[in-house]
Amino acid sequence: MKDINVLMVGVGGQGVILASDAMSEIGMDNGYDVKKSDTLGMAQRGGSVVSHVRWGKHVFSPLIKKGDVDFLIGFEQLESARWAPYLKLGGIALVADVVVVPVSVIGSAIPYPSWDEIKGILTQHTDQTYLVPATRIGLEVGNPRALNMVMLGSLSIFLELEAEAWIENIRRRLPPKFVESSIEAFMMGADEAKAVIQAKEIKI
Amino acid sequence: MKRLLSGNEAIALGAYHAGVAVATAYPGTPSTEILENIVGMEGVYAEWSTNEKVALEVGLGAAYGGVRALVSMKHVGLNVAADPLFAASTTGIVGGLVIVSCDDPGEHSSQGEQDNRHFARVAKVPMLEPTDSQDAYDLMEWAFNISEEFDTPVLLRSTTRISHCKTVVDVNKERKVNMRQPCFTRSPAKFVMVPSNARVRRHAMEERIIKLQAYVEDFPLNKMLLADRKLGVISDGVACQYAREVFKDASHLELTTIYPVPANLIRRFAQEVERVVIVEELDPYLEDEVRRLGIVVTGKEFIPIIGELNPEIVENGAIQAGILPASPKLSHQSRPPAPQLPPRPPLLCAGCPHIATEFALRRLGFYNPNLAKELPLERKIPAQLKKNGLIVTSDIGCYTLGAYAPLFALDTCACMGASIGQALGLEKAGVPNKIVAVIGDSTFMHSGVTGLIDVVYNQGSTTVIILDNETTAMTGHQGHPGTGISAKGTKARAVKLEALAQGIGVNDVTVVDAFDLELIESTISRCVETDEPSVLIARGACPLRAKTSGTPFNVDSEKCNSCYACLRLGCPAISVSEDKAWIDAILCVGSGCGVCAQVCPQEAISESKR
Numbered sequence A: 001m002k003d004i005n006v007l008m009v010g011v012g013g014q015g016v017i018l019a020s021d022a023m024s025e026i027g028m029d030n031g032y033d034v035k036k037s038d039t040l041g042m043a044q045r046g047g048s049v050v051s052h053v054r055w056g057k058h059v060f061s062p063l064i065k066k067g068d069v070d071f072l073i074g075f076e077q078l079e080s081a082r083w084a085p086y087l088k089l090g091g092i093a094l095v096a097d098v099v100v101v102p103v104s105v106i107g108s109a110i111p112y113p114s115w116d117e118i119k120g121i122l123t124q125h126t127d128q129t130y131l132v133p134a135t136r137i138g139l140e141v142g143n144p145r146a147l148n149m150v151m152l153g154s155l156s157i158f159l160e161l162e163a164e165a166w167i168e169n170i171r172r173r174l175p176p177k178f179v180e181s182s183i184e185a186f187m188m189g190a191d192e193a194k195a196v197i198q199a200k201e202i203k204i
Numbered sequence B: 001m002k003r004l005l006s007g008n009e010a011i012a013l014g015a016y017h018a019g020v021a022v023a024t025a026y027p028g029t030p031s032t033e034i035l036e037n038i039v040g041m042e043g044v045y046a047e048w049s050t051n052e053k054v055a056l057e058v059g060l061g062a063a064y065g066g067v068r069a070l071v072s073m074k075h076v077g078l079n080v081a082a083d084p085l086f087a088a089s090t091t092g093i094v095g096g097l098v099i100v101s102c103d104d105p106g107e108h109s110s111q112g113e114q115d116n117r118h119f120a121r122v123a124k125v126p127m128l129e130p131t132d133s134q135d136a137y138d139l140m141e142w143a144f145n146i147s148e149e150f151d152t153p154v155l156l157r158s159t160t161r162i163s164h165c166k167t168v169v170d171v172n173k174e175r176k177v178n179m180r181q182p183c184f185t186r187s188p189a190k191f192v193m194v195p196s197n198a199r200v201r202r203h204a205m206e207e208r209i210i211k212l213q214a215y216v217e218d219f220p221l222n223k224m225l226l227a228d229r230k231l232g233v234i235s236d237g238v239a240c241q242y243a244r245e246v247f248k249d250a251s252h253l254e255l256t257t258i259y260p261v262p263a264n265l266i267r268r269f270a271q272e273v274e275r276v277v278i279v280e281e282l283d284p285y286l287e288d289e290v291r292r293l294g295i296v297v298t299g300k301e302f303i304p305i306i307g308e309l310n311p312e313i314v315e316n317g318a319i320q321a322g323i324l325p326a327s328p329k330l331s332h333q334s335r336p337p338a339p340q341l342p343p344r345p346p347l348l349c350a351g352c353p354h355i356a357t358e359f360a361l362r363r364l365g366f367y368n369p370n371l372a373k374e375l376p377l378e379r380k381i382p383a384q385l386k387k388n389g390l391i392v393t394s395d396i397g398c399y400t401l402g403a404y405a406p407l408f409a410l411d412t413c414a415c416m417g418a419s420i421g422q423a424l425g426l427e428k429a430g431v432p433n434k435i436v437a438v439i440g441d442s443t444f445m446h447s448g449v450t451g452l453i454d455v456v457y458n459q460g461s462t463t464v465i466i467l468d469n470e471t472t473a474m475t476g477h478q479g480h481p482g483t484g485i486s487a488k489g490t491k492a493r494a495v496k497l498e499a500l501a502q503g504i505g506v507n508d509v510t511v512v513d514a515f516d517l518e519l520i521e522s523t524i525s526r527c528v529e530t531d532e533p534s535v536l537i538a539r540g541a542c543p544l545r546a547k548t549s550g551t552p553f554n555v556d557s558e559k560c561n562s563c564y565a566c567l568r569l570g571c572p573a574i575s576v577s578e579d580k581a582w583i584d585a586i587l588c589v590g591s592g593c594g595v596c597a598q599v600c601p602q603e604a605i606s607e608s609k610r
Helices: A016-029 A077-082 A115-123 A134-140 A144-156 A163-173 A176-198 B007-017 B033-038 B052-064 B075-080 B082-091 B117-123 B133-150 B195-218 B239-246 B263-272 B285-292 B311-320 B328-334 B355-364 B369-374 B383-387 B398-403 B418-429 B441-457 B497-504 B517-527 B595-599
Strands: A004-011 A033-039 A048-056 A069-074 A087-096 A128-132 B002-006 B020-025 B045-048 B068-074 B097-103 B154-159 B165-170 B223-225 B228-236 B250-255 B257-259 B275-279 B391-394 B435-440 B463-468 B508-513 B534-539 B553-555 B574-577 B580-583 B605-607
Touching: A004 A016, A004 A077, A016 A033, A016 A048, A016 A144, A016 A163, A016 B002, A016 B165, A069 A077, A069 A144, A077 A087, A077 A115, A087 A115, A087 A144, A115 A128, A128 A144, A128 A176, A134 A144, A134 A176, A144 A163, A144 A176, A163 A176, B002 B007, B002 B133, B007 B020, B007 B033, B007 B068, B007 B097, B007 B133, B007 B154, B007 B165, B020 B033, B020 B052, B033 B045, B033 B068, B045 B052, B052 B068, B052 B075, B052 B082, B052 B097, B068 B075, B075 B082, B075 B097, B082 B117, B082 B195, B097 B133, B117 B154, B117 B257, B133 B154, B133 B165, B133 B195, B195 B263, B223 B263, B228 B239, B228 B263, B228 B285, B239 B250, B239 B275, B239 B311, B250 B263, B263 B285, B275 B285, B355 B398, B355 B435, B355 B463, B355 B517, B355 B595, B391 B398, B391 B418, B398 B435, B418 B435, B418 B441, B418 B463, B435 B441, B441 B463, B441 B497, B463 B497, B463 B517, B497 B508, B497 B534, B508 B517, B517 B534, B517 B595, B553 B580, B595 B605
Parallel strands: A004 A069, A069 A087, A087 A128, B020 B045, B020 B068, B068 B097, B097 B154, B228 B250, B228 B275, B391 B435, B435 B463, B463 B534, B508 B534
Antiparallel strands: A004 A048, A033 A048, A033 B165, B002 B165, B223 B250, B553 B605, B574 B580
16 A cells, blocks of 8 residues: 655646545555645635645655655646646656636736746646646537646546546536546546556656 | 545534434535534534634533534634634533634635644633645544543644545444433533632633643544654644654654644653654644653654645655755655746635626726736726726735636735725725725625724714625635525525614615626715715626526627737736637536626627527
8 A cells, every 4th residue: 555645736717626625535445545635725715725645654744745746736837837846756647638827927927827828837846747638528518617627637648547446437427418438538638647647658 | 434535524524423313514625524524414404604703602602501512614714703702711611622724734725824723721721733635534522521520622733735635444333223312401610701700710811721730641543653763753633644754663652632732642652762753734732742752753854844844745755854865765865856836826716796896996006007908998087987997905804815817807816804994904004095994795794884883883984895706715615694594405594784883873775687797886976075983885796606598699700800808807808819808618608698798899708699
């Protein structure tokens, strides 16, 4: 039973909390000790959202120590850059191709960074960075709000539980009308990650 | 059964299984979810009280009536409820009374930081503190039992990281069937605190503490874990978790009885280890307690007194203090510094009914030459106000965000209900400016109304703007006395703001549409010129709750001359695309708002054509 530290970062309204809730419960149902901590600030009002999820034999701190994150799950590009220093050296960063421009960049000296700049920041901590085509998958499944499912799907490939364990929890958690498109998004996110691993762009 | 519960969910469930019959609260981060989780539980009366003082008084009354009562609030709420807390400590109870105080180290969502462990000692009330959700669940039954056994209210202290973290809980109890039956037995010596009775009770309080000191020595949820004897760590709350993580091989003493502390247990632990260190968030509370026992400790020399802890703060402190060796694992510290990235500050929402009023206040506000350059509609500001700008005292709520860019509308924010008293104080001090107090509907009910009574009685001329979004928005849309909705979601009698203001004796009460900028600005300008108190109620529903959506607004890029007057509203739906203002049709709430269309000098903003 490996200790797993996952940091999910994004913006209010992106479904970060639902994803981290699901991952935490799935871990517990499969025998892990689990702790999860959200830092919301005033996220409902457009701020950053950060969720720490820890699986292990016995988890103490509900917060992951800086430099101990195995998987950084970026629901938004700028937020993934902001939290990059939490990555373990050589940890894995899965970043959605989603941009939510904060109002603070308007008329400001600090512009929204390009993907190359963001990737550059992530590369200072790991060379295992992958941009997940979440926007395309959201369109293909006809549910742009399934971003969190795409990200969970991609993450699931790196963890030791089977897809069924995840899908069963997702099914319980979502309103019926979103279940099918969400599972489809989860599977497509998983397929993307598999392809990346097969292409040896990311090593496990 | 194993369940993943937040600390607040665990407190609620623990209280339910312990047979709580009455639960009261005023919403406040990070405590709100306790009552929210209780309202759905069968057999419990639950209410959002007008404020924390009332919440505790209702809880105390229920406890006098023989049943178990739970009262929850955030740390600053206990300041408001301090008076009945001390009274409850003096009289004691009949049914168990547990008061939950959720502190907010690091001020995630608070106007100040305070360590409410001190309240236990000063009010002479026992305090328990969980280290995770399992403790929170288990401690509730202990708390009620202690309350009844020792005839005292019990404080349970949580913090943001306990209340809002989810950890695995073995839910191993059920609600008891033979609940306590409500019954009031007359006992003036206990319940009527005239001085002669209070003097007698005073002795009971001290005797109680002595009995509790003996009781906590064997309290099963205090954990002594002896491992490597070179280092012994004493901690409480979430700091226990950081301590276990960072000092993996050390011996640990985790305390859940915060007041009184188990003195002999601490002495025993100190004898077992070579060096004692204390890891605790905020004040050196345990450190003082342990020092008083004559034990040499290291504490705040390496753990900061300010803000929230986390594992790296504890680890770095320990390395600097020479408690831990510098570890090669800390190589992340030699990594490049974090790059400068655009911040993502919280904003008022698209369609927020506070935006128009705050924008009007900014235009009437203190004359700031730097801001003045940006002001698009300067010509509309009455000359007198501009010269001697309006002072805006403010209060606690979503609207406090109007203090930030780009609105810069507010000049003060202290504590719940303070805006009105502050405005009167500024006026009575003789400050030459006109003064306006801004307060939300829920906050006005909480403690603004007493300030307004003071204005009326003391011949003030304050203008009070009540931003009435018909809910307690900041904490997630709880009901309050003005809403007509009970905590359980059923219809309730509503206290009408305008009738309340008139009843107090305010003759000039005006209700305006919160989205009518022109009317709001002209009404403020009129009200501040009169010599009598006035109340302006700017009424408009919170868009997150009302979820009304009309046709979104749209910028005609031909007409837009890039003056960006609309951006100064701080509406998150408005941004810039190819140098022209642009409105995100998904975020825009549409025709219900339309404030941007009112500020555009080019008349470039209108409802989109379908």
